[in-house]
Amino acid sequence: MKISKRGEYALRALIDIGIAQELGRELVQINELAQQERLPIKFLEQILTQLKEAGYVDSKRGKLGGYFLAKPMKKIKFGAVIRLIDGPLAPISCVSVTAYERCTCPDEAHCGLRMLMLDVRNSIAAILDRYTLADTVEVTLRKMRRDKVALPFLGGILRAQLPAPLEFVKQNAKSKRKTK
């Protein structure tokens, strides 16, 4: 019942961009995203491209470039994003609403497995199709403030103009190699 790393990273990136935006930052660079969540930068890039094609984010190129949300946070539902990246939410495709496919069982109407999995798919969808990026960003920020944790993406636009000490990221990529 897992979602793929690809899907997971997509959601992390969206949430981070959302938080940054909520904190007054209009652009987030891929370096920052990768650093914040400790993700492989090039892989994340592919994912952001996919999110861009689907209209969730947009980007600005060149120096001082970066990514930003292409639609209001209230309109970004997690279910839709996961469907985009990972396919249907349903555990088996004969209970998928958005991508139904017949299965091999002789009689769907009296298939015990189908009844069960339909329940599962509905309760997954009930959550993922209800909550939006706006909800999650709001809750997250509230919790962070309540616990007085340092907020990420501080400093607004100013920080983007700093010399950017990004050695971390490059090191990160290499340090993951194992002694084979």
Place this chain on the structure above:
Amino acid sequence: MKISKRGEYALRALIDIGIAQELGRELVQINELAQQERLPIKFLEQILTQLKEAGYVDSKRGKLGGYFLAKPMKKIKFGAVIRLIDGPLAPISCVSVTAYERCTCPDEAHCGLRMLMLDVRNSIAAILDRYTLADTVEVTLRKMRRDKVALPFLGGILRAQLPAPLEFVKQNAKSKRKTK
């Protein structure tokens, strides 16, 4: 959020064996299972072996052999079977109860994704860890009887002693080839 074919077939097989047992049949042959659900027989065999190792089914060899449940249907929970075959129910492993693993995010306590996925995992587990094979078999049989559908695995032991017209199965295996 899919479960694997392996997991799906395991559940189908268990439900079928359960139905057969409820109808007074104490043994079900793998041929019948494969035929009923139209599954590749040799693949199903591997899965049944795995279910046997885990103590869900047991088997009798030789002529008039077959598979049967090794524990009461009330004690077979779908969640446990899926965990056995497919691993944790949780969409991401940092919200798994049975197989927790730390993720890369800097602060789990304030991770928006984690909060969301914890909800998802709990509502999946609420269903799959609650319902047992007994529940599903009962509901399925009631529906079949209500709609006056022909019951599978009829005839008790008698049928197992018939000459067994199993050409279907062999043909089935070949007919799935596609014109490449």
Place this chain on the structure above:
DNA sequence: CTTATGTTGACCGCTCCAGTAGACAAAAGA
């Protein structure tokens, strides 16, 4: 023109899924 960013596309190693094949062991019946 330099430098920092995003863009594109090719590539890749590996694992796992889904399934196949074949020889073998046990049990029942002739």
Place this chain on the structure above:
DNA sequence: TCTTTTGTCTACTGGAGCGGTCAACATAAG
């Protein structure tokens, strides 16, 4: 005892997809 019918065990495999990496290029700011 021999045959037939079942399950058991082991090995293998094609293909897909996951989780990345790399190099070359386009764009924009200073």
